[in-house]
Amino acid sequence: MSRRLLAAYVHIPFCGRVCPYCDFAVVAGRDDLTGRYFSALLAEIEMEPRAGTIGSVFVGGGTPSRVEPNLLGGLIARLADRFGLSDGAEASLEANPEDWTPERADGFVAAGFNRVSFGVQSFDDVVLAELGRVHTAADARRVVDRARAAGFDSVSVDLIFGTPSESEDSWVATVRSAIDLEPDHVSTYALTVERGTELGRAVAAGGAGPDPDDQAEKYERARTILTRAGFEHYEVSNYARAGHEVQYNLNTWAQGDYLAFGLGAHGHCAGVRRRNVRRLEAYLEMVEDGERPEAGAEEVTGWDAELERVFLGVRLRAGVAAGAVGPALAGDPDGQALIMAGKLEVTDDRIIARDPLFTDAVARVVLGLPAPEPPEERDA
Numbered sequence: 001m002s003r004r005l006l007a008a009y010v011h012i013p014f015c016g017r018v019c020p021y022c023d024f025a026v027v028a029g030r031d032d033l034t035g036r037y038f039s040a041l042l043a044e045i046e047m048e049p050r051a052g053t054i055g056s057v058f059v060g061g062g063t064p065s066r067v068e069p070n071l072l073g074g075l076i077a078r079l080a081d082r083f084g085l086s087d088g089a090e091a092s093l094e095a096n097p098e099d100w101t102p103e104r105a106d107g108f109v110a111a112g113f114n115r116v117s118f119g120v121q122s123f124d125d126v127v128l129a130e131l132g133r134v135h136t137a138a139d140a141r142r143v144v145d146r147a148r149a150a151g152f153d154s155v156s157v158d159l160i161f162g163t164p165s166e167s168e169d170s171w172v173a174t175v176r177s178a179i180d181l182e183p184d185h186v187s188t189y190a191l192t193v194e195r196g197t198e199l200g201r202a203v204a205a206g207g208a209g210p211d212p213d214d215q216a217e218k219y220e221r222a223r224t225i226l227t228r229a230g231f232e233h234y235e236v237s238n239y240a241r242a243g244h245e246v247q248y249n250l251n252t253w254a255q256g257d258y259l260a261f262g263l264g265a266h267g268h269c270a271g272v273r274r275r276n277v278r279r280l281e282a283y284l285e286m287v288e289d290g291e292r293p294e295a296g297a298e299e300v301t302g303w304d305a306e307l308e309r310v311f312l313g314v315r316l317r318a319g320v321a322a323g324a325v326g327p328a329l330a331g332d333p334d335g336q337a338l339i340m341a342g343k344l345e346v347t348d349d350r351i352i353a354r355d356p357l358f359t360d361a362v363a364r365v366v367l368g369l370p371a372p373e374p375p376e377e378r379d380a
Contacts, residue, residue, distance in 0.1 A: 005052065005053055005054065005055030005056075005086055005251070005256075006051060006052045006053065006054045006055065006083065006256075006257050006258065006259060006269075007054065007055060007056045007057070007058070007247075007248045007251040007252065007256060007257070007258035007259070008054050008056070008057045008058070008079055008083075008258060008259040008260075008261070009057075009058050009059075009060065009248070009258060009259070009260050009261070009262075009265055009266075009267070010041065010057065010058070010059045010060075010075055010079075010261045010262050010265070011025065011060060011061060011062060011260075011261070011262030011263050011264060011265040011276075012037075012059060012060070012061040012062045012063070012064040012066075012067055012072075012262065013025055013026045013027050013037075013061060013062040013262070013263045013264070013280060014026075014027060014028075014030065014031055014033075014034060014037075014061070014062055014063060014066055014067065015027065015028045015061070015062055015063045015066070016028065016063065016066065016098075016134060017132065017134065018132075018198070019131060019132040019133065020131070020132045020197060020198035020199040020202070021131065021132075021160075021191060021192065021193070021194065021197055021198075021199045022197060023194035023195075023196060023197050023200075024061070024062065024264065025062075025263045025264025025265075025278040026061065026062045027280050030280065031066070033280065033284070034067060034071070035071075036284060037263075037280075037284065038067075038071050038074065038075070040283065040284050040287040040288065041075060041261055041262055042074065042075070042078050043287050043288075044261050044262070044287050044292070044293065045075075045078050045079060045082055045261055046078075046082065047287075047292050048082070048259055048261070050082065050083060051083070051257065051259070051269060051270075052083065052257070053083060053084040053085065053086050054079055054080075054083045054084065054085050054086065054089060054259075055085075055086045055089055055090070055247065055251070056089060056090040056091075056092070056247040056248040056251060057076065057079060057085075057089065057090070057091045057092065057248070058092045058094075058246075058248040058249075059072060059075070059091075059092065059093050059094065059113075060094045061094055062094075063094070063095075063096050063099070064093055064094050064095065065093065065094070065095035065096055065099035065100065065104065065108075066096075066099055068107075069104060069107030069108050069110065069111045070107070070111065072093070072108065072111045072113070073110065073111030073112055076091060076111060076112035076113075077112070080112075083259075090114065090115055090154075090246075090247040090248060091112050091113045091114050091115065092113070092115040092116070092117060092246065092248060093108055093113045093115070093116050093117070094116075094117050094119065095108075095116050095117065095118050095119070095143070096118070096119050096133075096134075096135060097118060097119075097120060097135040097139040097140045097142070097143045098134055098135040098139055100118070100139075100142070100143045100146055100147070101146075102146055102149065102150065105146050105147055105149070105150035105152075106150050106151075108150070109150045109151045109152060113152070114152060114153040114154065115152065115153060115154040115155075115156070115246075116147050116152050116154075116155055116156065117156040117157075117158060117185075117187070118140070118143050118144070118147075118155070118156065118157050118158065119133075119158050120135075120140040120143075120157050120158060120159060120178065121133055121158065121159060121160045122137070122159065122160065122163070122166070122170075122174050123137040123140060123141070123173065123174045123177040123178070124137065124166065124170045124173070124174060125137050126165055126170075127163050127165055127166045127170060127174075130163050130164070130165045130166075131160065131163060131191075132198075137177075141177070141181065144157070144181040144182065144183055145181075154184045154185065154244050155183045155184050155185070156183055156184065156185035156186065156187060156244075156246075157178045157181065157183045157185070157186050157187070158186075158187045158189065159174060159175065159178060159186065159187065159188050159189070159222075160188075160189050160190075160191050161174075161188060161189070161190060161191065161215060161218040161219065161222065162190050162191040162210035162211070162214060162215040162218060163191050163210070164208040164209065164210065164211075166218075168214075168217065168218065168221070171218045171221065171222070172221055172225065175188075175221070175222050175225050175226065176225065179225070179226070179229045184240065184241045184244035185238070185239065185240045185241070185244050185245075185246065186226060186231060186238075186239045186240075187237050187238050187239070188219065188222045188226075188237055188239075189237055190210065190215045190219065191210045191215070192210075193209050193210065216357055219356075219357065220357075223356070226239045227239070232245075232317075233317055233356075234316065234317050234318070235249070235253070235315050235316050235317065236315045236356045236359050252268075252312070253312045253313060253315055253316055254312070254313070255268075255305075255308065255309045255312055255313075256268075257269045257270065260274070260275075260276065261276075262276065262283075263276060263277070263278060263279075263280055263283045264276055264277070264278040268300075271299055271300055271301050271305060272297055272298070272299050272300070273297065273298055273299075273300055274294055274296065274297035274298075275294070275295050275296055275297070276293045276294060276295060277293050277294070277295045278295070302371075303324075303371040303372075306323060306324055306325055307325065307366055307367055307369060309323070309325075310323070310325045310329075310351055310366050311363045311366050311367055313351070314351060314352070314353045314359055314362050314363060314366065315353075315359060317352075317356075318350075318352070319345070319350045319351050319352030319353070320350065320351050320352075321349065321350060321351075322346065322347065322348060322349055322350055322351050324372065325351065325366060325369065326346050326347070326348065326350075326351055328369045328370075328372060329344075329346055329351060329365065329366060329369060330346040332365060332369060334365045334368075335365050335369075338358065338361065338362060338365065342354060342355070343355045343358040343361070343362070344358070344362055
């Protein structure tokens with residue numbers, strides 16, 4: 001994606017229920033506020049200064065597929081009116097299998113979406129129940145064909161591994177089931193225990209949580225199976241057929257500019273990162289009072305911006321330009337240890353995390369690098 005193009009994220013917080021592992025800005029049982037929320041979203045979009053043409057839109061949540069397609073179509077139209085959409089702009093929608101009727105699929109395409117990402121998570125009904133999902137494996141097996149029939153250009157399946165009840169055989173079967181549906185893109189995410197979630201409280205009380213060694217083995221099994229099936233492992237958690245890499249995410253990982261609208265949404269423009277409030281009533285009241293619903297903002301410049309560029313870029317299998325961080329990383333004892341272990345490659349041109357299981361370790365070393373001394377101090 002050209003760095004001259006913006007990306008835009010729009011957050012839809014409404015869910016039928018909150019999954020036990022979810023720490024996103026979501027609400028359940030508040031569908032009565034949908035109309036008011038969308039009015040606020042449209043108003044928030046109008047508050048954003050015109051900053052360029054949008055090349056990709058990602059509508060996430062929450063569960064955007066719970067919402068009527070015409071409301072989401074109004075969002076796409078407002079973004080197009082306010083900023084303009086590039087020719088062939090990617091418009092992604094997160095969806096749950098239980099919502100995916102042929103009629104709704106047609107409606108989402110008519111609304112302007114050309115890419116859909118399904119929160120399948122597993123093809124094992126026992127695992128789905130433990131994850132708090134309300135769809136079944138049978139529901140999930142129907143969604144890709146329905147999306148194809150509706151005319152979506154790109155279809156993605158999201159999977160979660162490491163649930164305590166999930167065996168290795170179950171996980172392998174899930175990955176193979178996803179491949180059998182012939183999606184264009186697959187994401188694999190480790191189950192994570194977050195504070196403040198139902199899962200976090202259960203684990204804190206002594207309940208079973210994911211085992212890191214088990215998750216590492218399942219990550220490697222999925223990587224082997226997916227790459228042998230022809231998927232390119234282009235980012236730590238993401239696999240794509242040629243031409244189906246997620247443009248919104250590529251923009252984010254390249255430290256591009258992206259607008260953010262809705263509850264708890266995060267954006268980054270012109271070196272300033274901002275975040276919206278996470279409480280629904282506060283969000284609605286602020287926008288209705290003509291106030292941008294920001295919870296905070298920070299400027300990211302200089303060495304901090306350079307570290308962030310590498311921190312984000314090492315997620316990509318192709319790595320990231322070395323820039324000023326390369327020499328600092330190669331000269332750091334922890335960086336040298338990763339290089340010697342074959343987990344990290346640093347050249348004059350690029351920094352590449354050679355073992356995706358160590359990407360977080362590389363990122364931690366990068367973020368801990370001290371700023372280089374100014375030239376006049378080094379020469380003194």
